[in-house]
Structures are given as C-alpha cells and as structure tokens.
Amino acid sequence: MTLVVAGHYCPPKPRKTEPKAMTEVSVVKDAVPAADDLVVLKNVNKHFGALHVLQDIDLTITRGEVVVVIGPSGSGKSTLCRTINRLESIDSGDIRIDGKPLPAEGKALARLRADVGMVFQSFNLFAHKTVLENVMLGQIKVRKADKKQAEEKARSLLDRVGVSTQADKYPAQLSGGQQQRVAIARALAMDPKVMLFDEPTSALDPEMINEVLEVMQQLAREGMTMVVVTHEMGFARSAANRVVFMADGRIVEEAVPDQFFSNPRSDRAKDFLSKILHH
Template structure:
C-alpha cells in the first residue's frame, strides 16, 4: 500500500465547522476534516451516523447549512460549469450504481468523457474499453446494465468514475447492495486503486477494507466524528464508548 502523501503544501479537501440539518435532525455536527493527496480515508459508523452524508457534501450532492469546504484551497463551487468540473475532478461511486439503463456498458463509460471532458469519441471509447478490462468486465462492453450482476454493475460504475481521470474518488456504501461474492469482486478493485495511491474517501460497513486499505479510519456517530485514527490504533484500542460498542456488535454478527 502506498504511503499517504502529506507533504503537498495544500491539502486536497478541508472541511471546517461543517453542519447539516435535515428538518429537525442535525445530520452533521461541527465536522472538521482534512484530506491529503494520496490518502485513503474509511468512514464507518452505525446506521444514520452521517457517513454517507459526509461523503456527499464533498462534491456538493448534499448542501451544507454552516461551515466551509475547500478543494485545493478554493471554496466548493455552488452551481453551473464550475460545479460540473468539480464533480469530474471528484468522482462518485454510489451504492445503487446509477448507470444509464438504456445505454450499453461501453456507452455508460464513454458518455461522461464526451459530454463533460469533451474527449473525442474514439479516444473516449479506447479509454473506456481499457478501463472495463481493468475492472474485469471488458467482455460485457456491449451489454446493457440489466444483463449484469450487481457486482459487475458496480465495477462498471467504478470504471465510469475513473474515466474522468478524477483527483479523488468518493464511495458511498459501494457494496451495501451486493451479496458477499459480489462484494469481494468490488473490494478487490478498490484495494487495487488504494494501492495505486489514489485519494479515496470510502463510507463503508466493510471493516476488513477499512483495516487493510485505509490510512485513516473516521468513526462517526450521531453526525459527529468521534475518532480519527490509524486502522491499527482504532481497531485495537478504540477510545470512545460508542466505538467500543459498535465494534463489539459487529464482532457478534
């Protein structure tokens, strides 16, 4: 696994005093977080702890109610082309795949390159085929998403995110809709990306991935980050009672 690249003068993403409400619910509470180039950050916690919401604020799929988020020292854009460019730079992989059902696997990976990056179609197709091969679904390029397993669809979604040549990848519970065998397929791809030194923020229930691939583990509960530590430290000696209870409950499953 590559080492975290913390010698870059400007962190890639900084959240300062971030708060988010959903009606009366305080979904994110006073979040301070710095993510450096090349870091893999696993975000874990019990259900409704705010892990997915935190992930989604970083490319403004969720708006915040207070605080600031910067990317490369610049405030997160709020709309228009600047926001489109940001979302190309910060790729997102969703739990529900979000593929275009009426387009082939190949077209799902080609289309964003052509429409957002203005990549010539021939170049985009060559890139798409190479990426589909890389994530193990190259043989299915001409099929439609409905003809693929969930694990295959999620690997197509990862290829689509990679096609934009993002500087950072966000994963929002990428395996929660998958059975164990499909989960293993997707985690294999994610482990490879982590080993390449890609910047990744992964909201996940897969504690094995957090332990083996992450540089840092964030443990969240009730919208707060209660622990931000190395995997070794967090899993061996959790400090907060909530983390101890969470790990004990998981161990009994």
C-alpha cells in the same frame, strides 16, 4: 502496468479469475506523502429539518490518502460523503477541493463533479446505454474528448476493472458486482482528483462483494485519493490510511486502522466495534 506508490515499486498482480473469500487482504500502506491537502472541511453543519445530521465537522484529506468512514446507521456518514461534491448542500461551514471552495451551481459545479468521482450503492448506470457508452458519455459531454479517444479509454478502464467482455451489453444483463465495477470505471474515466464511495457494496449479494473490493484495493495501491463509507471492516483494516468513526452527526474518533481496531479511545467506538466484530 508498473505501479509506484510513495516511492515504492509495486509489481502488478496477475488477474484473478475467481474471487476469493474476503478475509484480510494485504495492501501496502505506505506513509501518506508530505502534507498536500486535497479535501478540507471546516466547521461543516447540515440539517434535515430538525435533525442535525452533520455537527461541526472538521476533516482534512491529503492527496493520495485513503480515508474510510464508519459508524452506526444514521450517524451522518453518507451525508458527509455527499457534501464533498455538493450532492447535498451544507447550512454552514466551508468545503474546499484542491484549495477551491465548492461552487454553488452551474458549469463550475459540473467541473467540480468531474474532478470528484462518486460511486453509489445503487450503481446509477444509464439503463438504455451499453456498458461502453456509459463509460464514454462523461468523457464526451464534460471532458469534451473525441469519440475515438473516449472509446479507447473506456475499453482500457473496463479491462482494468475486469469487465471488458461486457462492453456491448446493457446494465440489466450484468450482475450487481459487474455493474458496480462499471460504475467505478465510469468515475475513473473522468480522471478524478478524489473518489468518493458511498457504501459501494451494500446492495450486492455476498459473493459479489469481494470482486468490487479488489478493484478498490487496487486503486488504493495505485495512490488514488479515496473517501469510502462502508461497513466492510476488512477493507478498512487493510486499505485505509485512516479510519474516521462517526456517531450522531459528529466525528468521534480518527486513527490509523491498527490503533482504531485494537485500542479505540472512545466508549462509543468500543461499543460499536463490540457489536460488529463479536457476533
């Protein structure tokens, strides 16, 4: 498959049979295309009881951009991610996807969620359905694809994420890394405008993390718009166009990866990086 990112030809890489240790993976990070705002959050606030988990959040994500959200536990990262497809409602503010406000409920919300792919840390596959059926289901139920078309697309996507030989197995028969790659294929099957990843590697054994990150890095190279909540700093350095650092429910700092990791502006970010990069 020929890949073109921001006008540059990127030859397809040969499939790897053995995952290599995750250090720094080189990813071509071309300039984001001319302003084409896809996800826009304005003055977003969210409470859980007395806890103000999102405070006056302003964030714009451009089509084709890879934004990695990092920060200490409890900073609001996952809540932010989950508000974008209304898995969590907001108390005030405005969220728009491709220029349209988030619908509150009903068929319009279902259509939105089809346009906004979500990959969770716990996979969330249907245990009683095969891998192939998991990837076909949304296409048939939401996108109204016929069964043959859905199966062809599902098999192609399973091959794309490196688990085509697992198509007829059930999720429990797969490793955690394989299940997460199936979850990515399932989200891609809906042809989403943007993909949200909520700590997609945090539930995986260390040796399985890289196989999932490699799939995500390939999506980044192909120009998929992505919002990634993660603790994987190597991925943030190599694949992100922008790093968003959160603490205490606020966006404290935003910067390109090289600037953020080499010269963070805020004391809060400096403290965070000193703890995770020097131990």
